[in-house]
Amino acid sequence: MAKVTDLTAQLAQPIAEAAGCSLWDVEYVKEAGTWFLRVYIDKQGGISIEDCEAVSRPLSDKLDEVDPIEGSYTLEVSSAGADRALKKPEHFRQFTGTEVEVRLYRPRDGRKEHVGILTDYTEDGTVTIDVAGTPTTFEKKELAQVRLYVRF
Numbered sequence: 001m002a003k004v005t006d007l008t009a010q011l012a013q014p015i016a017e018a019a020g021c022s023l024w025d026v027e028y029v030k031e032a033g034t035w036f037l038r039v040y041i042d043k044q045g046g047i048s049i050e051d052c053e054a055v056s057r058p059l060s061d062k063l064d065e066v067d068p069i070e071g072s073y074t075l076e077v078s079s080a081g082a083d084r085a086l087k088k089p090e091h092f093r094q095f096t097g098t099e100v101e102v103r104l105y106r107p108r109d110g111r112k113e114h115v116g117i118l119t120d121y122t123e124d125g126t127v128t129i130d131v132a133g134t135p136t137t138f139e140k141k142e143l144a145q146v147r148l149y150v151r152f
Contacts, residue, residue, distance in 0.1 A: 004028045007068045008037060012059050016041050019054035024080035025087060028073075035073035037063075040080040047079035086146045092121035101149040102129060104142050114138075115149050 005026040016023045016039075024040040041047055041055055056077040063075065086092050086100065095118055102114045114136060116129030125140025 004069055011062050012039050015058050016055050019051060021051055037073050037075050039077045042080045052077045083147050083150045099149040101147050102138055103145040105144045
């Protein structure tokens with residue numbers, strides 16, 4: 001049987017596209033004893049509450065019809081966010097040249113967080129960023145998370 005996230009992505013993709021959005025990611029996580037099925041969408045110019053509703057209602061109906069999840073859960077449809085996590089190769093390709101924050105499992109040079117311009121991503125998950133003119137490469141096993149960096 002397909003993973004819940006993969007099946008949900010297959011169901012959500014055409015619904016998101018029909019609403020003028022693209023599917024960014026799907027998560028199925030347990031928090032404080034409750035399961036959450038989170039669907040992140042994106043579109044040029046940003047996501048509105050109406051966009052979330054336009055995806056949420058038909059997706060909820062489709063999930064009820066297919067019933068791929070045993071037990072109860074909460075469906076959430078939201079924007080991927082300005083500080084979205086980059087997880088898939090296409091995410092890294094899309095945001096090459098953009099400032100990102102790399103979070104590590106273990107400190108390197110005394111820090112777990114490194115901010116720089118994303119310059120390279122390889123299919124094996126290696127990420128290279130330019131930190132003040134110095135290329136810094138991180139292997140996949142070091143990476144806890146890579147997010148777009150938002151300056152305030």
